[in-house]
Amino acid sequence: MTEGLSLRISTKDDIEIIHSIYQSEIGSSWTYDDFDKKRTDTHHRIYSICINEACIGFIILQVILPEADLLNIAIHKDFQSKGYGTEVLKNITDLMKRSGVQKIFLEVRAQSAAVCFYERNGFKKIDTRKKYYNNIEDAIIMQYLV
Numbered sequence: 590m591t592e593g594l595s596l597r598i599s600t601k602d603d604i605e606i607i608h609s610i611y612q613s614e615i616g617s618s619w620t621y622d623d624f625d626k627k628r629t630d631t632h633h634r635i636y637s638i639c640i641n642e643a644c645i646g647f648i649i650l651q652v653i654l655p656e657a658d659l660l661n662i663a664i665h666k667d668f669q670s671k672g673y674g675t676e677v678l679k680n681i682t683d684l685m686k687r688s689g690v691q692k693i694f695l696e697v698r699a700q701s702a703a704v705c706f707y708e709r710n711g712f713k714k715i716d717t718r719k720k721y722y723n724n725i726e727d728a729i730i731m732q733y734l735v
Contacts, residue, residue: 594673596680599628599635599647607637607647614663624649638664638677646673648681650693657685659695678710686735693735699727707731 599607608621627633632653638646646664650657659681664673685693695712697703708714712731721728 591673591676593641594676595639595642596636596648596677596684597639599637599644601625601628603635603637603644603647604628606644607635610644610646610663610665611661614666615661619661633660636677636681638673640668640673646677648677650681650685652685652688652690654689655691657690657693659693674706675710682711682733682735690735693733695731696721696728697731698722699729704729704731 604621604624608619608624611617611619611624624635627649628635633649633651635647635649637644638648645668646662648662649660651660662674662677664677682693693712695707696718697707699717704714708731710733712733714729715732716730718728718730720726
């Protein structure tokens with residue numbers, strides 16, 4: 590990993606910054622309490638993306654072996670386009686493999702630039718959910734074989 594970049598299990602102290610990054614970068618419907626509950630749920634893993642111990646982003650997965658769903662990944666706008674997302678995704682896929690995960694799934698807006706990001710990082714399109722987002726926008730279902 591890039592010097593100073595690390596990935597750690599999120600703590601309660603991280604949830605406020607994670608929620609703030611989520612709202613500014615994704616802006617969907619999850620509340621602070623949603624993140625806090627998932628942090629302690631046995632099937633969810635929230636990892637803080639840190640630079641020199643300061644949280645700059647997060648990744649959240651739901652893990653039910655032998656599969657995992659990548660629910661969200663976000664990095665604060667000041668730290669985007671520096672390759673951190675690619676490094677984190679590589680580390681997460683390695684971590685999931687060591688944990689017994691065989692497949693990682695995700696859903697992404699069909700028109701999102703993130704589709705190309707995931708494809709560059711080994712995810713393959715496997716299906717489409719028509720009008721998945723707000724009954725308007727399609728979702729692409731992607732899979733990564735660990």
